[in-house]
Structures are given as structure tokens and as C-alpha cells.
Amino acid sequence: xxxxxxxxxxxxxxxxxxxxxxxxxxxxxxxxxxxxxxxxxxxxxxxxxxxxxxxxxxxxxxxxxxxxxxxxxxxxxxxxxxxxxxxxxxxxxxxxxxxxxxxxxxxxxxxxxxxxxxxxxxxxxxxxxxxxxxxxxxxxxxxxxxxxxxxxxxxxxxxxxxxxxxxxxxxxxxxxxxxxxxxxxxxxxxxxxxxxxxxxxxxxxxxxxxxxxxxxxx
Amino acid sequence: xxxxxxxxxxxxxxxxxxxxxxxxxxxxxxxxxxxxxxxxxxxxxxxxxxxxxxxxxxxxxxxxxxxxxxxxxxxxxxxxxxxxxxxxxxxxxxxxxxxxxxxxxxxxxxxxxxxxxxxxxxxxxxxxxxxxxxxxxxxxxxxxxxxxxxxxxxxxxxxxxxxxxxxxxxxxxxxxxxxxxxxxxxxxxxxxxxxxxxxxxxxxxxxxxxxxxxxxxx
Numbered sequence: 001x002x003x004x005x006x007x008x009x010x011x012x013x014x015x016x017x018x019x020x021x022x023x024x025x026x027x028x029x030x031x032x033x034x035x036x037x038x039x040x041x042x043x044x045x046x047x048x049x050x051x052x053x054x055x056x057x058x059x060x061x062x063x064x065x066x067x068x069x070x071x072x073x074x075x076x077x078x079x080x081x082x083x084x085x086x087x088x089x090x091x092x093x094x095x096x097x098x099x100x101x102x103x104x105x106x107x108x109x110x111x112x113x114x115x116x117x118x119x120x121x122x123x124x125x126x127x128x129x130x131x132x133x134x135x136x137x138x139x140x141x142x143x144x145x146x147x148x149x150x151x152x153x154x155x156x157x158x159x160x161x162x163x164x165x166x167x168x169x170x171x172x173x174x175x176x177x178x179x180x181x182x183x184x185x186x187x188x189x190x191x192x193x194x195x196x197x198x199x200x201x202x203x204x205x206x207x208x209x210x211x212x213x214x215x216x217x218x
Numbered sequence: 219x220x221x222x223x224x225x226x227x228x229x230x231x232x233x234x235x236x237x238x239x240x241x242x243x244x245x246x247x248x249x250x251x252x253x254x255x256x257x258x259x260x261x262x263x264x265x266x267x268x269x270x271x272x273x274x275x276x277x278x279x280x281x282x283x284x285x286x287x288x289x290x291x292x293x294x295x296x297x298x299x300x301x302x303x304x305x306x307x308x309x310x311x312x313x314x315x316x317x318x319x320x321x322x323x324x325x326x327x328x329x330x331x332x333x334x335x336x337x338x339x340x341x342x343x344x345x346x347x348x349x350x351x352x353x354x355x356x357x358x359x360x361x362x363x364x365x366x367x368x369x370x371x372x373x374x375x376x377x378x379x380x381x382x383x384x385x386x387x388x389x390x391x392x393x394x395x396x397x398x399x400x401x402x403x404x405x406x407x408x409x410x411x412x413x414x415x416x417x418x419x420x421x422x423x424x425x426x427x428x429x430x431x432x433x434x435x436x
Contacts, residue, residue, distance in 0.1 A: 011245040011413035013373045017238045020231065021373050024239070025271040025366055027229040051430045053243040055368070057382060059417055059425035066434045073436040088350045096345060105348070115433070126425050127314060130323070130382045132306045137382045139354070140361045140402070147365035148243055150273070155231045155239050164275060164348045164355045175436050184358070195229035199277055207277035207344050212269045215333070216284045218291035218393050 024155055029199060031159030034110040034190035039158065044113060044189070047152040054145035057137035060126030063145050064181055068114040076174040077116070077166075077186060078108045084165045099206060107161045111188035116171070117146055118181035142184045149187075159192030242373055245413060249377030252328040252408035257376065262331060262407070265370040272363035275355035276344030281363050282399055286332040294392040295334070295384075295404060296326045302383045317424060325379045329406030334389070335364055336399035360402045367405075377410030 051063055068074055085105060092100045108114065119142045121135070131137045150160045168183040202208050269281055286292055303323060310318045326332065337360045339353070349355045368378050386401040420426050 011241075011415075012375065013238065013242060017235065017242075018370075018373045020235045021239070021242070021370065022268070022271075023229075024231060024235075025268055025370075028271070028273070030273055048430055048433075050240070050243055052427060053240075053246070055246070055248055055380065059419045059427060061428055063430075064434075065430070066436055069435045084351045088347075091346060091350055100347070103347075125428075126419075128309060129306075129318070129321075129419070129424065132309055132383070133302045133385055134382045136357070139358075143358045143361040144365045147273075147362045148369075151366075151369070152236075152239060152243075155236045157230065162273065164352045165350070167351055197229075201277045201344075201347070206347065209270060209277060210279055210343075212266055212281075212283070215266070216282075217287045218284055218334075 024151055027195060027197065028151060028154045029159065029192070029196050031161045031188070031192045032104045032107045032200065033193040034107045034112070034159060034188065035193055036110055036112060037191060039113050039190060043156050043158070047149055047156065047158070050148040050152045051145045054141070054148045056126070056141035056145070057131045058126030058129030060123055060131065060138060060141065062120045062123045062125070062138040063142045064118040064120050064177070066116045066118070066175060066177060068116055068175070073175060074108070074114065077114070077171060080166050080171050080174065081106050081108060081163060084167050088165055099204070103204065103206065105165055106163050107188040107190070108163065111161065111190040113189040115187045115189065116175060116183060117142060117185045117187060118177055119184050120181055122180040139182065139184055146185055146187070153189060157191070158189060161188040162186070163188060242369055245415065246369060246372045247377065247410070247414055247417060249379045249406070249410045250322045250325045250418065251411040252325045252330070252377060252406065253411055254328055254330060255409060257331050257408060261374050261376070265367055265374065265376070268366040268370045269363045272359070272366045274344070274359035274363070275349045276347030278341055278344030278349065278356060278359065280338045280341045280343070280356045281360045282336040282338050282395070284334045284336070284393060284395060286334055286393070291393060292326070292332065295332070295389060298384050298389050298392065299324050299326060299381060302385050306383055317422070321422065321424065323383055324381050325406040325408070326381065329379065329408040331407040333405045333407065334393060334401060335360060335403045335405060336395055337402050338398060339400055340398040357400065357402055364403055364405070371407060375409065376407060379406040381406060
């Protein structure tokens with residue numbers, strides 16, 4: 001730290017840091033193409049540590065994480081995806097159906113690290129503060145933590161793919177998690193085959209990104 | 219950029235940047251004590267631009283933002299909070315009720331910028347990809363975008379407070395938003411009265427933070 005501008009620390013951040021943060025968000029992708037080489041445990045642990053820094057309603061920290069390691073659990077999760085994806089395909093016709101069928105929508109076959117993230121809907125931590133009128137705030141807290149983890153992982157060059165084409169209640173049963181846990185995300189994590197600036201869905205012509213429109217006011 | 223380590227750009231990030239990112243997450247707070255001085259429009263716009271970089275299911279970008287500026291809309295939102303907060307207080311007894319009653323749980327009276335964030339539950343953008351078996355993914359996408367905005371704001375020194383003690387359907391009516399929009403968050407934004415490392419709920423003895431426990435495995 002020789003530059004006066006680099007006053008990182010004590011809650012102050014530099015122009016250079018802000019530019020890097022924007023760059024990070026610019027390069028963050030939902031990754032479905034993974035290399036199979038291992039993720040060093042220390043890097044994974046460093047990224048996971050950001051969960052405890054995430055905002056949570058009433059400081060309830062309702063996130064619960066299960067790493068999916070065994071062949072049986074991985075096969076169960078993959079089959080769940082395949083079934084949900086086949087069901088989803090039925091919702092499209094013609095050209096869109098062809099395009100959908102050709103998309104690679106999960107990295108579950110390759111990603112070396114796979115983590116299912118749940119919300120404990122009945123945690124007593126936080127004593128319900130902030131979640132009485134909007135109990136969905138607990139699940140939103142879990143999403144906030146996942147987003148911090150995603151950015152931290154990408155800052156290490158790790159890719160993350162969030163699989164949502166799943167029968168969530170069925171997967172909870174397969175993984176034998178407590179009844180009060182709701183599945184929020186199934187995360188595939190590993191080294192991406194390549195770094196991309198453009199979302200794959202945009203690249204393949206499924207959808208394109210819009211700028212945020214001017215704010216409405218009231 | 220004179221240091222070889224600072225290869226920021228093209229999706230690569232330095233150790234220094236990663237340390238700054240961890241610092242940012244460490245200093246991010248849910249802020250309820252705001253100074254009343256204005257937020258420069260350019261800073262707000264820069265932060266809002268991160269919405270378009272956020273992940274969204276099927277590239278659906280379902281976030282919809284309404285800035286609450288008029289006295290009438292602000293009063294309506296504040297009354298909504300006050301009513302919901304009085305209801306929430308009834309859920310506590312004894313010491314916890316006293317503690318709850320003494321907490322400042324919103325900065326709505328002071329925050330110069332206030333933005334209600336909604337999810338368009340029926341957007342056709344993305345053609346439903348990834349949201350058929352888990353339609354809540356649209357709301358989770360909105361939360362992801364809010365989280366990016368929150369970190370970008372904090373990197374500028376701005377505070378954000380996420381108000382969730384609200385009757386969401388009633389607030390949608392008050393603000394006359396389209397029927398298919400669900401309220402995800404009411405955000406108070408402005409310069410914080412002070413920078414804090416510790417969450418206010420922890421400082422005041424409501425709850426304390428836990429480290430992430432070791433991952434369960436399956």
C-alpha cells in the first residue's frame with residue numbers, strides 16, 4: 001500500500017477497488033462447463049467463510065449446507081434434474097423446444113464440488129425478527145449469502161452454476177435433510193472450461209440482456 | 219498498475235482485490251441510521267447499473283424498481299411499516315418485548331433515497347427457463363441483484379437498510395404497482411451516520427453471529 005488512493009480497510013474503499021468490483025460482476029457467470037480437476041480445500045473454505053458475513057433477517061443465519069459427495073447422492077440429484085428437465089422441455093414447442101433441448105443446463109456430471117443449500121424455515125436464531133410479515137425473508141437471506149459466496153468464488157477464478165431445474169421437495173427427501181429445510185439452490189462449483197463475458201443463454205440466442213430501465217417514481 | 223500481481227481485468231483478480239472484497243463483506247451492514255444529505259445521482263446510477271450484471275433465472279431479469287419520492291408515498295410506506303412493526307411487537311413477551319420495542323428497525327424517516335424492489339412474476343423474458351419447477355427462482359434473482367447493488371453501494375461508502383417489516387400486498391396497493399409484481403424489498407439508502415463492523419442487532423444483544431458449521435455431507 002504505497003498509493004494514497006488505496007485506503008482499503010476500516011470500511012473505506014478506493015476507486016481501483018470499485019473498478020475491480022464492477023469487473024468481478026461483469027465476469028461472473030452461471031457456469032455449466034467445468035474442468036474436473038479438484039478445488040483446493042483452502043480456497044473452498046475461504047469462499048464458504050463469506051456465508052457468515054452475509055446479511056440475514058434478524059441475524060437468523062438460516063443457511064444450511066450439505067456437500068454432495070457420494071455416488072449415490074450425486075446420482076440421485078442428477079436423476080432429479082433429468083426428470084425435471086424433461087418435464088420442462090414439454091412446456092416448449094417448435095424452434096424454442098429444439099433450442100431448449102440443445103442447451104447444457106447443468107454441470108452436475110463434471111463439477112468437482114457440489115453443494116445443496118437449504119433454508120431452515122423454523123430456526124429460532126433471530127427470534128423471528130423481521131420475518132413475521134415476510135417469512136420469505138429467511139430464504140432471501142440464504143440467497144444473499146449464496147451471492148456473496150458466488151462473487152468470492154469468481155474472484156478466485158472458480159465457476160459456479162446454480163441448478164434450479166429440480167423437484168425441490170423430492171431432492172430434500174433423497175438427501176434426507178430435516179423436514180423444515182427448504183431447498184434454495186443446488187450449486188455446482190469448479191474451474192470453468194473458459195472465462196466468458198457473455199452469458200451462455202445470450203450467446204446461444206435464448207434471451208438477451210437489457211439495461212435497467214429508468215426508475216419509476218411514486 | 220505497476221505490480222505484476224494486479225492483473226485485474228479479463229476475468230482475473232489479484233490477492234489484493236480478494237482481500238478488499240472480503241473487507242467489503244466484512245464492513246457491509248444493514249443501516250438504519252442515516253445522515254440526511256443527498257446521494258449524488260451519478261453514484262446512485264453507478265450502483266443501480268449493477269442490477270443488469272446480476273444473475274437471473276433464464277436471463278429473465280425480473281427486477282422492477284420504483285423510487286419512493288413523494289411525501290404521500292413515503293408516508294404510506296412508513297405507516298405500513300409502523301403498523302406491521304406494532305403487530306410484530308405483539309409476538310414478544312417480557313424482556314424480549316422491551317428489547318424489541320427499543321430497536322430502531324428502519325431508516326425510512328431519514329434515508330434520502332428509498333427504492334421499492336419488486337419481482338415481475340409473469341415476465342415473458344427468459345421464456346420460463348429454470349423457473350418451471352422452482353418459480354421462486356425469479357424472486358431469488360431479484361435478491362441476487364439487490365445483493366450486488368448493496369455491495370456496490372457499500373464500496374462507495376453508502377449505507378443500505380433492507381426493510382422487511384411490512385405488509386407487502388398492502389404496500390403494492392398503496393404504490394399502485396401492477397398486480398403481478400411482488401414486493402421483494404424496501405431499500406433505504408444514504409450516507410450512514412457511522413461505519414460499524416458489528417451488526418446493530420448483535421451490538422444491542424438481540425442475537426449474535428455464528429461461524430458457518432462444518433459442511434454436512436451425503
